Amino acid sequence: MSYATEIRGPLVLGNKKLSQVSDDIIAPVGARPGKWWYAGMFIASLMLVYGTYALYITFTVGIGSWNVNNSVGWGWEIINFVWWIGIGHAGTAFSIFLLLLRQTWRTSINRAAEAMTVAAVLCAALFPLIHMGRPWLFFFIAPYPNTRGPLWVNYNSPLFWDFMAISAYLLISASFWYLGMIPDFATIRDKATTKVKKAVYSLLSFGWTGSSREWMRYEATGFVLGGIAAVLVVSVHSIVSTDFASSVIPGWHTTLFPPYFVVGAIFSGFAMVMTLMILIRNIYKLHDYVTDRHLDAIARILVFISLIMGTAYLTELFMAWYSGNEYEGFLIFKNRVTGKFAFEFWAMFICNAIIPQLFWSKRIRRNLTLAFIISLIINLGMWYERFNIIVTSLSRSYLPSTWVSYHPTFIEVGIYLGTIGLFTTAVLLFFRYIPMIAIHEVKSVLKHNETEHGMIEPNTGEQ
Amino acid sequence: MKTSKKAIIGVFGSEDSLMDALCRLLAENLEPAEIYTPYPVHAALRALKRRSRLSWAAWFYGFFGGIAVLAFLYYTAVIDWPLNYGGKPFNAFPSFITITLVLIILIVTILTLLTFSVRAKIYPFKKAEIIDERVTDDKFIIVFDADKVNRDQLYASLKEAEAEEIIEK
Numbered sequence: 091m092s093y094a095t096e097i098r099g100p101l102v103l104g105n106k107k108l109s110q111v112s113d114d115i116i117a118p119v120g121a122r123p124g125k126w127w128y129a130g131m132f133i134a135s136l137m138l139v140y141g142t143y144a145l146y147i148t149f150t151v152g153i154g155s156w157n158v159n160n161s162v163g164w165g166w167e168i169i170n171f172v173w174w175i176g177i178g179h180a181g182t183a184f185s186i187f188l189l190l191l192r193q194t195w196r197t198s199i200n201r202a203a204e205a206m207t208v209a210a211v212l213c214a215a216l217f218p219l220i221h222m223g224r225p226w227l228f229f230f231i232a233p234y235p236n237t238r239g240p241l242w243v244n245y246n247s248p249l250f251w252d253f254m255a256i257s258a259y260l261l262i263s264a265s266f267w268y269l270g271m272i273p274d275f276a277t278i279r280d281k282a283t284t285k286v287k288k289a290v291y292s293l294l295s296f297g298w299t300g301s302s303r304e305w306m307r308y309e310a311t312g313f314v315l316g317g318i319a320a321v322l323v324v325s326v327h328s329i330v331s332t333d334f335a336s337s338v339i340p341g342w343h344t345t346l347f348p349p350y351f352v353v354g355a356i357f358s359g360f361a362m363v364m365t366l367m368i369l370i371r372n373i374y375k376l377h378d379y380v381t382d383r384h385l386d387a388i389a390r391i392l393v394f395i396s397l398i399m400g401t402a403y404l405t406e407l408f409m410a411w412y413s414g415n416e417y418e419g420f421l422i423f424k425n426r427v428t429g430k431f432a433f434e435f436w437a438m439f440i441c442n443a444i445i446p447q448l449f450w451s452k453r454i455r456r457n458l459t460l461a462f463i464i465s466l467i468i469n470l471g472m473w474y475e476r477f478n479i480i481v482t483s484l485s486r487s488y489l490p491s492t493w494v495s496y497h498p499t500f501i502e503v504g505i506y507l508g509t510i511g512l513f514t515t516a517v518l519l520f521f522r523y524i525p526m527i528a529i530h531e532v533k534s535v536l537k538h539n540e541t542e543h544g545m546i547e548p549n550t551g552e553q
Numbered sequence: 554m555k556t557s558k559k560a561i562i563g564v565f566g567s568e569d570s571l572m573d574a575l576c577r578l579l580a581e582n583l584e585p586a587e588i589y590t591p592y593p594v595h596a597a598l599r600a601l602k603r604r605s606r607l608s609w610a611a612w613f614y615g616f617f618g619g620i621a622v623l624a625f626l627y628y629t630a631v632i633d634w635p636l637n638y639g640g641k642p643f644n645a646f647p648s649f650i651t652i653t654l655v656l657i658i659l660i661v662t663i664l665t666l667l668t669f670s671v672r673a674k675i676y677p678f679k680k681a682e683i684i685d686e687r688v689t690d691d692k693f694i695i696v697f698d699a700d701k702v703n704r705d706q707l708y709a710s711l712k713e714a715e716a717e718e719i720i721e722k
Contacts, residue, residue, distance in 0.1 A: 107691065108591060108690065108691035109690050109691040112689075112690050112691070233625075233629060239634050240629075240633065240634060241634060242629040242630065242633065242634055242636075244636070244638060245626055245630060245645070245648070245649055245652050246638055246641065246645055246648040246649075250652065251651050251652050251655060254652060254655045254656065254659070255655045257659070258655055258656075258658055258659040258662070261659065261662060261663070262658070262659075262662045265662060265666055269666075269669075272675065273592075273689065276681065276689045277591075277689040277690060279681070279689075280683065280686040280687070280688075280689045280690065281686075281689075281690060292680070292681065293677070293678065295681065296675045296676055296677055296679055297674065297675060297676070297679030297680060297681040297682075298675060298681060298689075299589060299681050299682060299683060299684065299688070300589045300590055300591060300688045300689050301587050301588070301589050302587060302588045302589075302590070302594075302597060302598055302601060302603050303587065303603065303673065304673045304675065305590065305592075305593040305594075305598065306593075306598050306603045306604070306605045307605050307607055307669055307672055307673040308593070308669070308673065308675075309593050309605075310605035310607035310608055310669075311607055311665055311666070311669040313608065314607060314608055314611040314661070314665050315662060315665065315666075318611075318615075318657075318658045318661050318662065319658075319662075321654070321658060322655070322658050325651070325654060325655060325658075329651065329655075530591060530592040530593075531592070533591055533592045534592035534593065
């Protein structure tokens with residue numbers, strides 16, 4: 091049984107008919123985009139070229155082309171890995187938790203969130219790969235019968251868990267996303283006016299007809315994948331955090347890390363969902379589908395998660411003092427709150443724990459320009475958080491003789507910009523060739539409008 | 554009314570009119586061969602007693618997958634090539650749990666998708682057998698096997714249920 095409240099208002103505005111929903115959402119698919127699209131693609135391509143060059147140097151010269159060293163063994167690459175995987179969390183988290191909780195307002199947003207997840211996880215997966223030094227031997231991490239013994243992998247290592255978890259997460263996110271698109275591809279196929287479009291979307295729709303037997307199994311599969319991916323969402327980032335927490339480096343060796351990482355990941359991902367949804371809504375004039383209330387709901391979630399983040403940061407400070415551990419105290423109070431890395435610490439704290447509190451104000455939640463800027467600020471803050479965790483801890487460890495500075499090289503910056511280019515390219519292709527909103531799911535919630543808000547026969551083809 | 558056509562199709566414009574018609578037709582013992590809708594209509598699935606056993610299949614995949622993973626870990630870490638990691642027991646069971654969980658998820662995902670593909674007959678390069686193109690847009694369709702129903706009774710019932718169109722294919 092589903093439950094909808096009057097408080098939330100209609101999920102789709104404009105008293106839409108079913109066919110209008112199809113037409114509105116399909117209209118941009120395959121249509122010639124505006125100049126902004128080509129400009130965006132051009133900039134993304136430049137970033138990709140720079141990234142490809144940086145990767146080429148990394149592969150041919152080796153990790154010596156980066157500035158990581160004996161002390162700061164993890165640099166921008168791991169910062170960016172954690173940043174991307176964090177962003178990649180929200181898509182599936184958003185879709186799956188709200189699916190399992192039967193939240194119907196997810197329907198306008200889940201597709202974009204899932205697409206973003208797949209793109210972000212692809213970007214994230216690149217970093218551990220190139221960090222191996224000899225990326226062409228990456229398959230050594232998989233447990234398979236080999237000629238080296240057979241020497242099996244260490245099943246107690248979080249790095250191995252990480253490899254398996256991210257592979258599983260990529261597979262499940264991509265499957266969940268694609269599964270959701272099959273009925274929509276069939277809609278495009280059946281409404282296509284050109285032969286090429288019909289052929290392409292026929293191929294993509296896997297023979298979907300919309301029969302009750304298909305729908306029954308489709309929904310069952312969605313719930314099974316959703317249920318197990320919900321566990322995966324929590325475990326992937328917990329595992330990423332144990333990459334750090336299972337070591338004995340000050341600032342890392344803490345049981346706070348798994349929940350802190352999971353919440354942080356969902357925080358950055360939701361912020362990215364907000365960024366994308368504001369863009370989609372304004373560029374494609376989809377105000378009736380992505381309503382003020384949708385963005386308002388995301389902003390409310392952000393303000394709540396921001397409070398958790400603030401609490402986590404304060405807990406770190408408290409535990410550094412309360413534990414009486416001089417190394418923790420030195421790291422946190424002399425190297426984060428004050429000292430060499432104070433700027434990065436306060437940037438993180440202000441961006442993640444203070445600025446999102448502005449969303450308490452309804453006026454700011456409804457001002458999309460401000461909401462857009464805040465969503466970008468959150469992702470900047472989350473980048474600083476990972477910088478804080480990785481660089482401050484490694485560059486100021488136990489022995490002063492091992493203390494070093496760390497700045498990225500031209501190559502490291504290139505790889506990061508390259509992944510931003512890859513992400514942007516993927517998102518722009520998504521804007522152009524894939525329905526940005528789940529058509530069949532939006533249709534299924536039109537009924538709520540009718541029953542909850544007294545709209546008479548809004549979902550019929552006939553009036 | 555003699556014809557070689559196989560299916561009689563009632564076309565409806567909304568979920569409500571589909572449900573009204575479906576309840577009326579089922580009450581008259583006119584069992585549809587299939588219904589086609591633009592989105593899942595749960596009431597219709599219940600009325601037609603369509604229930605998927607996919608979640609049971611997934612449970613079994615998870616259960617046996619979990620046993621298989623633990624057996625594999627035990628074989629490789631204890632029997633085939635035991636390695637001493639800081640004095641931990643070879644069968645470091647508690648720390649095997651994380652990877653077991655992740656691999657169970659991987660196994661369940663892959664096998665559930667395959668099961669869905671096989672059972673629902675949704676797979677790459679499949680050519681869709683489209684009954685009516687409008688069904689993925691805004692129409693709700695009830696299909697009857699012409700050989701298994703009383704044609705005149707069905708026509709009368711569909712008209713009474715206010716079908717927008719009645720088509721034979």
